[in-house]
Each structure stands twice: as structure tokens, then as C-alpha cells.
Amino acid sequence: MSLPLFDRFLAPADAAAPFDDVALIQAMFDFEAALSRAQAAAGMIPAASAAAIASVCKAELYDLNALAEASSRAGSLAIPLVKELTQTVSLYSGEAASVVHKGSTSQDVQDTAMALCTRRAVDAIDTVLGRLIGSLLDLAERHADTPVLARTLMQPAQVTSFGLKVLNWTAPLVRSRARLREAAARGLALQLGGAIGTQSGLGTHAPAVVAHMAEALGLAVAPSPWHTQRDEWLRVAMEAAVLAGCLGKIGTDLALMAQAEVGELNEPAAPGRGGSSAMPHKRNPVGALAAVATAQRTPHRAAALLAAMGQQHERGLGTWQAELAEWPGLFIGVHASALALADVFIAPDVHPERMRANIDALNGLVFAEQASALLAPVIGKARAHSLLEQLSGDVVSQNKPLEALMLAAVQSDPALKKVDVAAVKRVFDPQVALAAARRQFDDRLPALRQPD
Template sequence: MSSIFEGFLSTSEVLEAFNERNFIQAMLRFEASLARAQARAGLIPESAAQSIIGTCKVDLFDVAKIVRESGRAGSIAIPLVKSLRDTVALFNAEAARFVHFGSTSQDVIDTAMALVTREALALIEADLNKAVGALLELAERHAATPMLARTLMQPASVTSFGLKCAGWAAPLVRSQQRLRSAAGNALSVQLGGAVGTLAQMNGKGREVTALMASELGLKAPSSVWHTQRDEWVALGCELALLVGSLGKIGKDIALMGQYEVGELAEPAEPGRGGSSAMPHKRNPVACMVALAAAQRAPQRVASLLASMPQEHERALGNWQAELAEWPGLLMSAHGSARAMAQALPGLEVNTQRMRANLDALRAALPQDAADEWFNPELAQHAAQLTLAQVKSLRELKAPHQEP
């Protein structure tokens, strides 16, 4: 799932969520849940279900072999289901014919993807909370700290650093709200059988789906979404918006941290941001990760959108292309969120340099322009706006804050 050139742009936790072993374990969770639900619905014998459930343990399977065989089979599900059926047959030959009963490859893969995506979203949420919390604290602390606002990359007038931090936090809070909503719609059980009709389940398909959704903690969808990818891709679009907002913060901090500006710096710690050639350099590595993610996410989402016109009831190529892009998008999203969560709480704010940059420009202006654009009351006005925005953002976050 990762290469040497992108591993440091993500996190070990999200790489673990999408590694081969974890994904196959998620597929086995689907198969165990399917058997349990079908037994409760009276579709398969309880004894068969127990044999299948007891065998759905990733330690019993040769993960590397299953992955190797997926290329020839055209799906990771096909060699896994074969191996599961063969393993069940070793202990209960009668139960083997009920493995994966009435289901299809896309059912197990889409549901497993929903399960591991939920893990990744929880990681993103935790780091977003840290980043937003740090920004709101900075906004309150520096509500009245004057600094230059910059427009079109040029110095403009007086704002406050607190207002800038509140402006960084606001899109992140909005993204949190939208991500929760999009995830609630998208993280669904997939269960449709070969063509979406669940014909083999004798009219009990909806009951089985509901039972599985309850056990797995996923949504029971109103219809099969084999080729209805709108809610799933909408979640991807929200992730990309978040990455863009994190990238904007990274870009601003990097610009303010340039030596000639000197207003901000990422936290200093051993091994962070060093240069292989110049010991005086201090590279903004968190900003680098956020900006790299913001460069990569649009292409991922473009591929998701391009893959939406899928053929009839089951896609040939487009669904497979979508799957291949999804882990990379989540890796970028969490890498960016983690980078900002680590940098923002310890952000070094040079208020003296902010004031010096402001005073230098004021001194270079004609008196009437200096009086108009650098009136001290402008910083106080920015402070009032900052505190109002922070109050609003805290209220927006409040229903979802950790106890």
C-alpha cells in the first residue's frame, strides 16, 4: 500500500489499517457476520454458521498467497473465499457449501473497505480535534496580537494573528461536521449478491442486511450500491476538501516562517526539519506533508469521480480503479491531519517580529496612508472578530467534543 517515497507522508496507523492482513481480517469479519445473520434468519444451519464463524480468523490463512492469487483471479475475494471454504471443509464438510452463501465478491470487498475506512476516519477525527483545539487556543491567546495582513502576496493592512488562527480553524470545524454526515451516509454494508437482487436469500435479504449492519456498526442501505457510488465518492470529496484546508494552513505557516519574514516557526525538536547540508536550516516538515497531501488529493478524487460511470449492475474496471485510489486518499488525509496536530500545539509565534514587520511598512508609507491602514483600532476590531468567531466555533464543536 505504500512506497518509500510516500510512507513518511502518511502515518503508521493508517498504513496499518490498509495493510493486507488488516483488510483480509475485515473481509473475514464480513463472512462471519454474513453466516451469523443468515443462521438467525433461518437461511443456513446454525452448526454451519458456527463452523464458518470459528474459521474466520486471519491467522488461519496464508495472506501473501491470497494476495498473489488475486491477480489471476481478478479479485482478492475469490482466493480468500476459496481458502475459507477449503478450511471450513477440513472441520465440517457440510458447512463448506454455506460459505459466502448468496453473496458476491464486491459485497465482501466494499463492506471491508467501509470497515477499514471507519478506522482511518477515527484517526483523522482524533488528530483534527487536536489541530482545531490548538488553533482555537492560539486564536484566543493572540486575539489582539497585531500583524500584517497580506493580499496578493503583498503587505496590506493590520489584522491580528488570532483572527488568522480562527480563519484557519473554521474550515476544519466545518469539515468535521460534513465528514461525520458523509460517513454516516457512506459507511454501509454492501450485500446484493451477483446482480443486486439477493435472489438466493428467499426474500430475507433485507433482514440479513439489517442484522449485519447492526453487528458491524455500519448503515443498512436502502438499496444495493454496487454501481451507485455517489455517497461513497461524496465522502472522498469531503476528505479532499479537508486536505485542501489543511494545506492552506501549511502554506501560510511556511510563508510566515521564511527567514526574511520570521513570524512563525514549527516546534523545534531533535531530528525534526534538519538539513543534510546546512546546519542552520530548519525545514517546515509539517507544512511539507500538508502541502504534499494537498497536491495529491485532487488527483485521487478526480479518479473517484471519473470511475462513477460504471457498467450496468456490476462494473468492469471502473470499480477496481476506484478501489485502488481510496487508500491513498485516506493516507494523505491522515498524514496531513497528523502533521498539523503535531505542529500547531507547539507553534512558535514571534510577536516581536510581527510588530517589526508591521512598523517597517508603516514607516515607509505616507502619513495619511499609515494613519488609515495602520490605526491601532484595527487590531482591536480584529480582536473582537476573533473572539466572536472562536465562540461560534466552540459552540459548533461542542456536541461532538470528547467527554
């Protein structure tokens, strides 16, 4: 598949390979070869004819550009391909040429070819995800006790651990990986319905031919031909689309943490990576960029695929063709996004000292909720909340730590004499604040570490 320049900027060749022109055409020939062999095995055609057909089902024997040009006139890529295949087979065997594509139709060829290409794409995505998940879990374990600001509505909230933050990035990837596998196991199925989906051209041999072909091609056997029943097929794409969103969330957080004024996490430095044409000091998060760009484009691709589901009667006009054109881009984007982040998290630059400095710079305000909870049993919840609101305002106006102001209040207010000073100090200790995050981390990690 030849991608436009800016698509190639976002998607390396590895991501596009499963759907490139040669791969797609070869997948169509793989269908024809498997069909002939299955029909020979079922006794429909002579074994010699099947061998003759299969021997020339090789993309390198054909002019792919000519096939593409002819397809726009024919209304299907399969029509000129089958014509060229038949002519080529006829050079060796007239009998074999007469049974090329027997009992099949153009949609069978193209849908099955797309399923084969998608199978390769999903397998490649699965492999990259395995690498990325492993790197993220290793990173999470190394930083299970590293305090970092949690941020809500883009503002500092409380203290969590960087390890738990990474675990929260990883869990959706683990779930999406499993669900994409499940959807692919059902939805990537052989298409073999013949002219109107009744398999009339295969007669009573249909079940045997389908079983033989599906096994040979490594595809599922659908309950029936699915020419205009696109539900299980679309579920594969929708799981990929959800995965793109999960990867985009990681890319977004990575980009925000990499901002120089935040400085908590950077992509690994390498010559030529993330530079600027004008500013020598720049270190742009290009892996995050790829993930965010894919997440931005994916909803529109998914919407286009869903919109194409209303395929007319027994063969879609325009809808099926729109789906075929849109389909590869979604999987190429997801693959590229996963590759970009997998490269980042092999060796990211983590800055625990900046994480701690960003916490300290807030003068203890992120511990206000815990401080209020400490005072509530002594003076009541409402009064404790009111006091912490007042002290928080003093932190901002006086530029003094909340801990110091609270200790002064405890020592000066007779109503607060029962408050344990040591307990106040513990409230403002980031490592103590990590206890809840660490409990959740320890509870969740084992399930995410399950082997494939």
C-alpha cells in the same frame, strides 16, 4: 497496506494502518463471519454452521501473499479468499462449508471491507482533527490581540490579528469535520446485493440479514445494494478531499510565515526535525511540507475516483477496480496531513515581535486606506485618495513614515485644519486597527468552540 518508500516518508504507520494488508483481509473475513451469523439469526443456515465459519475468519490463519497473488489471476481478491475460507471450514464441517458466502458476491465482500477500513480511517482522522482544532483555537485565543500583517496577492495589505488568522484556518476544519461525519454516516454502508444486486440468494430473509449484519459491523443500511451506484460512497471521499485542501492551506500559510525573512511563526524545534544535509542553520517546516504535499496529490486522487463512477451495467469492469486501488491513498494522505499539523500546533513557536516589526517596516503604508477614510469627510473622497497616493509615493522615495508625512500635510494645508491630530495618530496604531478583527473574532469563536 505496504506503501512505497516516499509514501512512507509522507505518511506514518498510524495513517496507513486502517488499510494495511492484515486490516483489509480481516475486514473481508469480518464480512463473512457477520454474514453467516446473520443468516443463522434469520434461520437460513444452522447456528452450528455459522459458528464453524466464524471460528476460522481470522486473517492470521491464511497466507496473505498467496491470496494477493491469486487475486490477480482471479480478477478479485474475494474469490481466492472465499475459496480458502471454504476449504478451511470443510476441514471441520462439510455442512458449514456448503453455506460459506451464501447469497453474496465478491463485490459485497470487498466493498464492505473497504467501508470497514474507511470507517476506521475516518474515525482516526476525526480524532486527530479534534486535537488539531483544539490546539488551533487555544492558539487563536492567546493571540486574539496580536497584530500581524494580512497579505493579499502575496503582498502586505492591512493589519489583522494573528488570532483571527488562526480562527480562519480553523473554521474550515470544523466544517469539514462535521461534513465528513455526515457523509460517512450515509456512505459507509453495508454492501450485500448478491450476484446482480437483487439479493436473490437471500430470498425473503434479505431485510433481516442486512439489518443484522449492518448492526454487527457498525455500518449504515443503504436503501438498496450500491454495486454501481457510487454517489453516497464517493461523497465520503470528496469530503476527505476538501479537508485535504483545508489542511494544505494551513500548511502553505505556515511555510510562508516560517520563512526566515518573515520569521513570524515556526514549527516546534526538536532534534532531527527539519534539518538539512548541507546547511546546519536550516529549520525546514516539515509538518507544513506534509500538508502541502497531500494537498498537491489529492485532486488527482479525487479525479481518479470521480472518473471511475461510470461503472458499466451491474458490475464495473476496470472502473470499480481502479476505485479500490485509488481509495486508500486519499484517506491515508488526509490522515497523515492532519497528524503532521496536529504535531506542529501542540507547541508552535510564535513571534509577535517579528509580526510587529514587519508591520513597522512598512512605514505605515498598510494604514493608507484608513488614513484616506479619515480625510474624506473633510476634503472629499477623491481628493483624500489622491493625497494618500501622493504621500504613499513619498514614503517610498523618502523612506519616511506615512504618519509623519500625513501630520505635516494636516498642519500645512489649510483645507485639512479640521482634521483631528489625535485621530491621525490612532489611525496608525496597530492595536486600534485590530478593533474590527477583534469584533469578528469574538462573534465567531463561540460557535467553533462547540463541544463534539
